[in-house]
Amino acid sequence: MITSTHYMLLSAALFMIGVIGVMVRRNIIIIFMAIELILNAVNINLIAFSHALQNAVGQVFAIFVIAVAAAEAAVGLGIILAFYRNKETLNIDEMNLMKW
Amino acid sequence: MGEAIAFYTLAAFILGFAVLVIATKDTVHSVLFLVLDFLFVAALYVLLEAPFLAVIQVLVYAGGIVVLYLFVVMLVNLKRPPEAHQDPRRRTWLGFGLSAAILAELAAIALYSSAGAAPAGPAAALPVAGNTEQVGWLLYTRYLIPFEIASMLLLVAMIGAIVLAKREL
Numbered sequence: 001m002i003t004s005t006h007y008m009l010l011s012a013a014l015f016m017i018g019v020i021g022v023m024v025r026r027n028i029i030i031i032f033m034a035i036e037l038i039l040n041a042v043n044i045n046l047i048a049f050s051h052a053l054q055n056a057v058g059q060v061f062a063i064f065v066i067a068v069a070a071a072e073a074a075v076g077l078g079i080i081l082a083f084y085r086n087k088e089t090l091n092i093d094e095m096n097l098m099k100w
Numbered sequence: 101m102g103e104a105i106a107f108y109t110l111a112a113f114i115l116g117f118a119v120l121v122i123a124t125k126d127t128v129h130s131v132l133f134l135v136l137d138f139l140f141v142a143a144l145y146v147l148l149e150a151p152f153l154a155v156i157q158v159l160v161y162a163g164g165i166v167v168l169y170l171f172v173v174m175l176v177n178l179k180r181p182p183e184a185h186q187d188p189r190r191r192t193w194l195g196f197g198l199s200a201a202i203l204a205e206l207a208a209i210a211l212y213s214s215a216g217a218a219p220a221g222p223a224a225a226l227p228v229a230g231n232t233e234q235v236g237w238l239l240y241t242r243y244l245i246p247f248e249i250a251s252m253l254l255l256v257a258m259i260g261a262i263v264l265a266k267r268e269l
Contacts, residue, residue, distance in 0.1 A: 033134050047150050056235050070164065071253050081175060082264045084176045093187035
């Protein structure tokens with residue numbers, strides 16, 4: 001019997017993989033993809049509860065999360081392109097213009 | 101029984117491809133594994149009786165966002181590997197430790213909260229039946245203003261992306 005706890009644990013594991021990607025990798029495109037994985041983990045949670053409570057509101061919020069993810073990807077990749085044109089790098093350890 | 105087999109198979113594929121996304125050296129391979137991961141998440145949505153979300157997932161994520169990523173990966177023509185230089189202050193093991201702490205915390209919340217929670221009663225019935233109809237009904241009645249704000253956000257993001265990616269204004 002698959003309960004919503006199973007889906008929550010799957011979502012937590014996917015979230016953790018995304019967090020590892022954000023913290024460990026140095027290629028900024030891979031970091032953006034890890035953020036997409038994190039947002040997908042959130043969506044799995046929302047839809048699992050929508051299924052468990054027989055309430056479609058969770059799916060509506062998942063649609064909003066997808067819309068925000070699309071906006072984030074478009075703006076973020078635009079920033080990456082603009083940065084790459086100036087500095088010729090994708091390594092976040094070399095992206096410290098505004099750090100100090 | 102069939103649901104359990106489908107869930108564990110999909111979960112194994114989702115987590116396996118997610119690990120491959122963040123572990124692969126080649127960025128193009130990473131993007132392709134991301135497509136597979138999104139497709140398996142869409143299959144999980146079908147298992148959760150949300151077919152509309154599954155289609156949206158395939159259209160928007162696997163079809164739109166990933167193409168955007170592929171474009172950027174192809175546009176940036178790297179002369180040296182992107183991970184060649186490492187800041188000596190970077191602590192990789194600390195990242196793994198913090199991630200493990202987050203997983204432990206989330207798993208504890210999931211297990212403890214589900215142990216004592218009473219199942220909520222069914223929500224107020226909507227005047228329409230069917231998954232897509234219900235989502236559309238909620239989106240255009242109770243959540244109309246967030247829906248309009250989301251469209252505004254997408255317009256702003258589109259203009260912002262064009263402005264950022266333009267060579268000179």
